[in-house]
Each structure stands twice: as structure tokens, then as C-alpha cells.
Amino acid sequence: MADAVRPRRWRPAPLIANPWLRHGLTLGAAIYLALALGTVDVNWARVVDGLDRGARFIGGFLQPNFSSRWDDIVQGMIESLTMTVTSTVVGIAISIPIGIGAARNIVPRPVYYVCRSIIAVSRSLQEIIVAIFLVAMVGFGPFAGFLTLSFATIGFLSKLLAEDIEDIDPASVEAIRATGSGWFSMLSYGVLPQVMPRLIGLSLYRLDINFRESAVVGIVGAGGIGATLNTAIDRYEFDSAAAILLLIIGIVMVSEYTSSIIRKRVQ
Amino acid sequence: MAVQQLANGRFAWQRRTARAEWLNWLAWLAGVALTVFCWRVMTESTIWDYVWDAPTQAADIGGRMVPPRWSYFPNILKPLWDTLNIATLGTLLAVFISVPIAFLAARNTTPSVAFVRPVAILVIVSSRSINAIIWALLLVSILGPGILAGIIAIALRSIGFIGKLLYEAIEEIDAKQVEAISATGASGPQTLAYAIVPQIMPAFAGITVFRWDINIRESTVLGLVGAGGIGLNLESSLNTLAWPQVTLILLVILGTVVISEWISARIRHAII
Amino acid sequence: MLRLEGLSKRYANGDRALDHIDLHVPAGQVVGLIGPSGAGKSTLIRCVNRLVEPSEGKIFLGDVELTALGRAGLRQARRRMGMIFQEYALVERLSVMENVLSGRLGYVGFWRAWFRRFPQADIDRAFAVLDRVSLMDHVDKRADELSGGQRQRVGIARALVQEPDILLVDEPTASLDPKTSRQIMRLIVEICAERNLAAIVNIHDVALAQMFVQRIVGLRAGRVVFDGPPESLDPAALTAIYGEEDWSKTMTREEEAEDRAHEAASEQLRGVRAPLIAEAL
Numbered sequence: 001m002a003d004a005v006r007p008r009r010w011r012p013a014p015l016i017a018n019p020w021l022r023h024g025l026t027l028g029a030a031i032y033l034a035l036a037l038g039t040v041d042v043n044w045a046r047v048v049d050g051l052d053r054g055a056r057f058i059g060g061f062l063q064p065n066f067s068s069r070w071d072d073i074v075q076g077m078i079e080s081l082t083m084t085v086t087s088t089v090v091g092i093a094i095s096i097p098i099g100i101g102a103a104r105n106i107v108p109r110p111v112y113y114v115c116r117s118i119i120a121v122s123r124s125l126q127e128i129i130v131a132i133f134l135v136a137m138v139g140f141g142p143f144a145g146f147l148t149l150s151f152a153t154i155g156f157l158s159k160l161l162a163e164d165i166e167d168i169d170p171a172s173v174e175a176i177r178a179t180g181s182g183w184f185s186m187l188s189y190g191v192l193p194q195v196m197p198r199l200i201g202l203s204l205y206r207l208d209i210n211f212r213e214s215a216v217v218g219i220v221g222a223g224g225i226g227a228t229l230n231t232a233i234d235r236y237e238f239d240s241a242a243a244i245l246l247l248i249i250g251i252v253m254v255s256e257y258t259s260s261i262i263r264k265r266v267q
Numbered sequence: 268m269a270v271q272q273l274a275n276g277r278f279a280w281q282r283r284t285a286r287a288e289w290l291n292w293l294a295w296l297a298g299v300a301l302t303v304f305c306w307r308v309m310t311e312s313t314i315w316d317y318v319w320d321a322p323t324q325a326a327d328i329g330g331r332m333v334p335p336r337w338s339y340f341p342n343i344l345k346p347l348w349d350t351l352n353i354a355t356l357g358t359l360l361a362v363f364i365s366v367p368i369a370f371l372a373a374r375n376t377t378p379s380v381a382f383v384r385p386v387a388i389l390v391i392v393s394s395r396s397i398n399a400i401i402w403a404l405l406l407v408s409i410l411g412p413g414i415l416a417g418i419i420a421i422a423l424r425s426i427g428f429i430g431k432l433l434y435e436a437i438e439e440i441d442a443k444q445v446e447a448i449s450a451t452g453a454s455g456p457q458t459l460a461y462a463i464v465p466q467i468m469p470a471f472a473g474i475t476v477f478r479w480d481i482n483i484r485e486s487t488v489l490g491l492v493g494a495g496g497i498g499l500n501l502e503s504s505l506n507t508l509a510w511p512q513v514t515l516i517l518l519v520i521l522g523t524v525v526i527s528e529w530i531s532a533r534i535r536h537a538i539i
Numbered sequence: 540m541l542r543l544e545g546l547s548k549r550y551a552n553g554d555r556a557l558d559h560i561d562l563h564v565p566a567g568q569v570v571g572l573i574g575p576s577g578a579g580k581s582t583l584i585r586c587v588n589r590l591v592e593p594s595e596g597k598i599f600l601g602d603v604e605l606t607a608l609g610r611a612g613l614r615q616a617r618r619r620m621g622m623i624f625q626e627y628a629l630v631e632r633l634s635v636m637e638n639v640l641s642g643r644l645g646y647v648g649f650w651r652a653w654f655r656r657f658p659q660a661d662i663d664r665a666f667a668v669l670d671r672v673s674l675m676d677h678v679d680k681r682a683d684e685l686s687g688g689q690r691q692r693v694g695i696a697r698a699l700v701q702e703p704d705i706l707l708v709d710e711p712t713a714s715l716d717p718k719t720s721r722q723i724m725r726l727i728v729e730i731c732a733e734r735n736l737a738a739i740v741n742i743h744d745v746a747l748a749q750m751f752v753q754r755i756v757g758l759r760a761g762r763v764v765f766d767g768p769p770e771s772l773d774p775a776a777l778t779a780i781y782g783e784e785d786w787s788k789t790m791t792r793e794e795e796a797e798d799r800a801h802e803a804a805s806e807q808l809r810g811v812r813a814p815l816i817a818e819a820l
Contacts, residue, residue: 010636010662012655013679036352039414046411054409082305089302124521128400128488132505137324139317142309216398219492229401233408241405245397252396447628447694450588451701452617452645453652460653461641465632 053236060242069232069240076228077247079142080214083224087146088207091153096199098154099161106165106173106183106191115158122155131217142223149210149217156209160202164195197266204259208252215248328510335518336511343500343519349414350496350523353489354482357421362475364422365430372430373437375445376463391434394427399485403494417494421482428478436470437463473535480531487520540566540737541587541705546596548582548761556582558761559596564705567735569728571748571769574758575781580741583758584707587739588620589613600705618645621698623727625710627690629682629697636678638693639665642700661700668696672726688719695726699734706731706738712747720744724751745777 016022066073101107101115127148134144168191176190218226225244232240370376372387403420410416440463448462490498497516504512541564548557556579564570572580585591587598589605598605605616621642629638643661644652651657657665669675672692677685682693691711698706708727712720724740728751731738742748748755749769757765757772757780764779765772774786 042415050409082309085305126488137321143313216400249393249396443628444630450622451642452614456649457644457652
């Protein structure tokens with residue numbers, strides 16, 4: 001073996017074999033990065049002003065002020081929490097039929113397309129944009145937030161539920177069908193038992209998301225803790241803002257922990 | 268499930284035992300009661316006349332929104348470019364910060380399970396709990412309006428997302444490959460580079476692209492609170508009640524979201 | 540070359556995996572380590588390069604007391620011990636060459652390794668061992684594209700490129716078919732002879748061990764209960780290692796062993812097929 005005697009070079013094989021494409025992509029990425037960074041026009045005077053506020057905000061995290069806005073915070077939290085619960089329940093109730101309707105393997109084609117388009121509409125619209133429109137229609141307050149979150153829940157849950165149903169084991173569905181039962185008993189004995197644990201897990205997850213989103217919709221007037229937060233930030237009351245953020249983080253942590261326990265029990 | 272033998276010697280079957288049945292009912296009852304209670308509290312201040320009036324309002328707004336004002340399109344090209352940059356640069360920034368955090372948070376790579384790991388997890392949870400728009404609200408107030416606030420807001424929110432999924436991926440790697448590399452006499456950082464990094468690379472790329480796609484979606488609305496991008500135009504159009512303009516902006520946002528979702532799906536598909 | 544003195548390992552849960560093992564392996568000798576599952580074979584091998592920390596006793600590699608080494612010293616000592624694993628333990632997503640070069644990690648700095656800029660001498664070594672295990676055609680393939688036997692040969696190459704004094708081999712044939720198993724065992728034994736390498740080979744297949752190694756050590760419940768040449772492994776010795784059983788059928792020669800494996804395989808196939816056929820009818 002001459003090869004083994006003569007020194008042989010070795011370089012790792014590049015990720016993209018074609019050198020033109022490889023160097024082209026690298027160059028393109030570099031140009032893009034330069035252009036993109038160029039669009040970031042920073043007003044340094046303003047940033048320097050902001051440093052002080054930033055320090056106050058970080059200080060606020062270390063010493064949050066719960067007291068001066070306590071009534072607003074309580075009111076906002078009550079709105080957020082009630083909005084979260086009701087919108088999740090209503091969202092689930094609507095998502096189940098739509099999710100079933102959007103599962104290709106158990107419904108006729110026309111139903112499938114209708115349900116899939118409902119999901120697509122709900123998923124492609126941002127919560128905050130929906131909230132803006134709903135506030136314009138039903139007025140300020142948590143009811144608009146409730147509608148927004150219910151609407152968003154439908155897109156999320158139905159899609160995942162439909163995908164779960166499409167993934168179920170066809171053998172057990174067939175076994176139920178073979179007993180001569182109708183569509184509804186097929187659903188309740190063959191399909192739902194298989195997707196139930198996942199559905200419960202997803203619903204808990206969505207409960208969590210709805211709470212986090214409830215803090216957002218308040219910014220455009222749809223009620224909840226977001227409104228309180230918005231006011232606090234507008235008035236540069238960073239210690240109150242930090243208190244609210246800490247509350248949100250705390251509630252999310254508690255709810256994630258609880259739902260992980262419930263999920264373990266269900267599965 | 269419970270099977271009981273009845274007095275006549277036959278077997279009766281119930282899905283649950285009597286106790287479980289009761290508990291099940293109680294849980295449902297509590298759930299319904301909670302929902303009704305929340306509903307009552309939430310709707311206390313609702314003015315129902317407005318709500319019943321909503322269809323009329325909707326029809327009114329809908330009527331004003333069509334047709335979209337196509338001539339406005341050139342005005343939103345620059346904001347669209349800004350939006351893209353906010354999402355991309357924000358994702359990049361988040362990647363740089365979240366990778367070390369993920370290694371500190373993963374049980375099998377953290378220097379200390381008792382001290383460092385909880386701190387890293389806390390950072391991840393905090394970042395995940397606060398929506399990008401709220402971070403933007405804060406940053407606009409601190410740094411002033413503009414793209415920079417948007418980029419940092421997107422990054423702050425993405426750290427938790429990327430960090431969480433990445434540390435879970437690190438915890439799931441095959442420990443035997445790590446053992447084999449450290450058995451050759453490799454140092455800790457070398458083992459990381461040769462045994463752990465190759466294993467998490469596909470997950471990492473997938474997570475980043477996925478988050479980039481979500482960030483495009485989120486950065487379209489950051490402008491509503493002043494953090495740059497196409498949302499600024501949406502905000503000003505809404506304020507001046509220029510509904511045909513709003514329609515056009517929404518259509519452009521929709522198109523951007525659909526395209527970025529398609530790109531991200533293609534890339535993730537190619538990686539796996 | 541390798542000397543164990545009173546080596547013991549007790550796991551945190553109280554399991555005593557090794558109980559005062561004394562063993563001496565001279566250079567160039569291939570030792571087959573046999574014993575029932577849970578006898579401590581794997582723990583013994585892992586204690587030697589301290590992937591598992593021993594609880595008691597001393598280990599010497601040449602003049603170096605491995606059990607007394609600090610972190611840096613251990614790294615250097617590990618370079619002298621090549622390890623070959625049960626399910627290959629290759630880094631699946633790296634190429635064959637990268638896997639082999641990972642055997643040189645103990646000799647190069649971090650950045651050289653990160654950018655794959657190994658010294659030419661290391662690359663020459665890697666090509667030489669790849670040639671020895673006949674994998675020259677697969678240098679830039681990814682490890683997960685290879686067959687089981689090829690992967691194990693990459694594993695061997697990775698251990699050899701370390702230029703070790705001893706090979707620690709953990710069930711090298713457990714996931715291979717009978718023919719490949721024998722090829723791999725033959726390769727390991729030949730290489731040890733060529734390079735005058737000592738080796739400890741964990742192996743559960745007694746017949747295969749008898750075929751290739753020069754010395755057999757039997758472990759049971761963490762103790763050495765047999766130590767001698769393969770020929771002296773009689774039913775009494777097997778009973779001491781594995782417990783009471785009719786051993787007359789185990790003492791087969793090569794051909795029979797292979798026949799048996801064949802039979803077992805086809806039986807398994809029949810077992811799988813039976814319900815399929817029933818369904819077809």
C-alpha cells in the first residue's frame with residue numbers, strides 16, 4: 001500500500017459539498033448580517049438616559065413594590081385568572097368537535113376542509129391583533145380578552161388534537177367498527193380513549209399559555225393584568241412593574257409544576 | 268374497573284369503583300362550579316349592550332376594511348425588512364445566550380446540580396413566562412422606541428424557549444458515546460465537543476429555525492408598543508382609523524407568517 | 540503490565556460488584572473474562588480506566604498507580620488504555636475518520652480538536668490503523684452508515700490509534716452475528732500479537748472465548764473463581780462460575796458452536812413466521 005507510506009492529508013468533509021454554493025451561502029449570510037446590523041440605528045443619547053431606568057428596573061426586581069398598586073394588581077390578576085379559566089374551558093369545548101372534524105381518518109372530506117380552515121384562520125391571526133378588533137366590537141374589559149383567548153385556544157388545541165387522532169392505532173378503531181357499532185360509539189370507544197391523556201396534557205399546557213397571553217391582551221384594553229402592567233411601565237414605576245412580572249413568573253411556575261404532576265397521574 | 272359478585276352469583280361490572288365514581292363526579296362538579304364562578308366575576312363589569320351590538324360593529328368595520336389600499340404597499344417594505352431583521356438578529360442573540368445556559372441547566376453537563384442548575388432553570392422559566400411584547404413594552408420605556416428594543420425583546424423571550432428545548436435534548440443524549448470519548452483521555456471540553464455537540468446538533472438547528480419562525484410572527488406586532496417593524500404602521504393606521512391600510516398590513520403579515528412557516532418547515536424537514 | 544491488588548467496588552446502593560480482586564496481566568497476553576451477568580465483568584473493566592471509581596484496592600499500569608492519579612494524570616494514563624465497547628459506542632454523527640481521530644484527543648489541545656486540525660503524524664497513524672482494520676474505503680462515511688462489523692472495526696481503530704499498552708474490551712461481539720463475532724475476535728487477538736498488547740476481553744460466549752484467548756478468568760459475584768488456560772475449563776470449573784447446569788453440551792468445538800447459532804436463528808425465524816402463516820390461512 002503506497003498510500004499508507006506516503007503522508008496523506010485529511011480534512012473533514014464540508015457540510016455542503018458544492019464549493020460555489022458553500023462560499024456563496026457564507027458570503028450571503030455575511031452581507032445580510034452587515035445590512036441587518038446597519039438598520040439598527042441606536043440613539044445612544046437615549047440609551048444612556050435609559051441606563052438609569054434600566055438600573056431602576058433591575059433594582060425593582062430585587063426590591064419589588066407590591067404595595068403602592070396593590071388594588072390594581074389584585075383587580076388585574078382576578079381578571080387575568082378568570083379570563084384564563086373561562087377561555088380555556090370554552091376553548092376546549094369548541095376545540096374537541098373541531099379537532100375531531102379536522103382528523104382526516106374519521107370524517108368525510110367536506111367536514112375536514114371546513115374544520116381545517118377554521119384552524120388555519122385562528123392560528124394565523126396574532127392574539128393581540130384579534131384583541132384589538134374584539135375590543136373595538138365588544139368594548140373594553142376582560143370579555144374581549146376572554147373571546148380572544150378562546151379563539152386562540154381553538155386553533156392550538158384543535159390542530160394538535162386532530163394530529164393525535166390521525167396518529168392513533170387504526171387496528172383498535174377497526175376492531176370497534178368490526179363489532180358493528182356506529183360512528184359515535186367508534187368515537188367514544190376507539191378514538192377518545194386513545195387521545196384522552198394527551199388531550200388533558202395539552203389542555204393544561206394551554207391553560208398555562210392562556211395565562212401568559214392574558215398579560216398581553218391587556219395592553220390593548222382587553223382586561224387583565226396587562227393593563228395594570230402597561231400603566232406601571234408608562235409611568236416608569238419599575239418597582240411595581242417588577243412586582244407584577246414576578247407574580248406572573250411565580251404563577252406560571254406553580255401552574256407548570258402542578259400540571260406536570262397531573263400529567264404524570266393521567267398517563 | 269371493578270367486578271363484584273352479586274347475591275345471585277353473577278358478576279356485575281362497573282367502569283370504576285363506587286368511590287372513584289364519586290370522586291370523578293366531585294371533580295367535574297368542582298370544575299363546573301369554578302368555571303361558572305370565574306364567568307360571573309369576569310363579566311361583572313361587562314356592558315352587554317355593547318356585546319349584543321358587536322355584529323353590527325363587525326359589519327361596519329368589515330365594510331370599511333375592504334378594499335385594501337394597495338397603493339400603501341411600498342410604504343411598508345422598509346418596515347417589513349426591519350421586522351425580518353428584528354426576528355433574525357433577536358434569534359441570533361438568543362442563541363448566543365441560551366446555549367451556555369442550556370449546558371448549565373442540563374443535569375449531565377451542569378457544573379453543579381445543587382447550585383448552578385436551579386439558577387439556569389430559573390432564568391429559563393422567567394424568560395418563558397413573559398411574552399415578547401411585554402419585554403418590548405419594558406425595553407421601549409428603558410431604551411426608547413426602535414429596532415434595538417425589538418431585537419432585545421425577541422432575544423429575551425427566545426432564551427427560555429431555546430434554552431428549555433436544548434437542555435432537554437442534552438439530557439436525552441446517549442451517555443455511552445460520552446463515556447467512550449472520555450475513555451480515550453479526552454478533557455472535559457473535548458468530550459463536550461466530540462461526544463455531546465454532534466449528538467445535539469440536529470435538535471439545536473431544528474429548535475433555532477422553529478423559534479426563528481415564531482419570532483417572525485411575534486416581531487410583526489412588536490411595533491404596537493413602539494419596538495419597530497411593520498407593527499408601527501399597524502399602530503398608526505389603527506389610530507387614524509385608516510381601515511383599508513389596516514387590511515393591507517394584515518394581509519402582508521399573514522403572507523410573511525405563511526412564508527416563514529413554510530421555510531422553517533422545509534429546513535427542519537431537511538435536517539431530520 | 541496490568542496489576543490489580545485487592546480491587547473492590549461497592550455501589551452507592553450497597554451492591555458489592557467486585558470483592559478483593561487480585562490479577563496480573565503480562566504484556567502481550569489476552570485474557571478472557573467470563574462469568575454470569577452481574578458478576579462484575581463490566582465493572583472490573585471500567586474500574587481499570589476509572590470510568591467507575593474503585594472503592595478499595597490498587598491498580599498498576601506498568602509502574603503507574605492508576606488509583607492514585609489526579610485528574611490530569613488520569614487523562615494521560617487513559618491514553619495508554621484503549622477501550623472497545625459492547626455496542627461500539629461510536630459518535631454516530633461523526634465520520635469514520637473523526638471517530639478514529641477522537642482516539643488522539645488525549646494528545647492534542649482543545650482548539651486543534653475543535654477545528655479538526657490534527658497534526659499530520661496523527662492523521663498518518665489514523666490512516667495506518669484504518670488500513671489495518673480494512674476500512675480505507677469508508678474514511679469519510681458517517682459512522683451510522685456502517686454495518687455492525689464495520690462499526691466495531693472503527694471502534695478497534697479508535698482504540699489502536701491511541702497507541703495503547705493495553706486494550707480493555709467490553710463484550711465486543713454482543714451485538715454481532717456469529718460469523719462477524721469470530722472475525723472481530725480474531726482481529727483483536729491478531730492485533731494484540733502484532734503489537735505485543737495486553738488485553739482483557741469481557742465475553743459471555745464461553746466457546747468463543749476458548750477459541751481465541753490464551754487465558755480465562757472466571758468471575759462470580761465479584762470474585763475470581765477460575766484462572767487458567769482455556770483447555771482446563773471443565774464442567775467443574777463452569778459450575779464454579781455459572782452454577783449447577785448440564786455442561787456436557789456446552790463443551791463444543793467451533794463448528795458445533797456455529798451450527799447451534801444457526802439453528803437458534805432459524806428457530807427464531809420460524810417462531811416469528813408461524814403467526815403470519817396462521818393469519819394468511
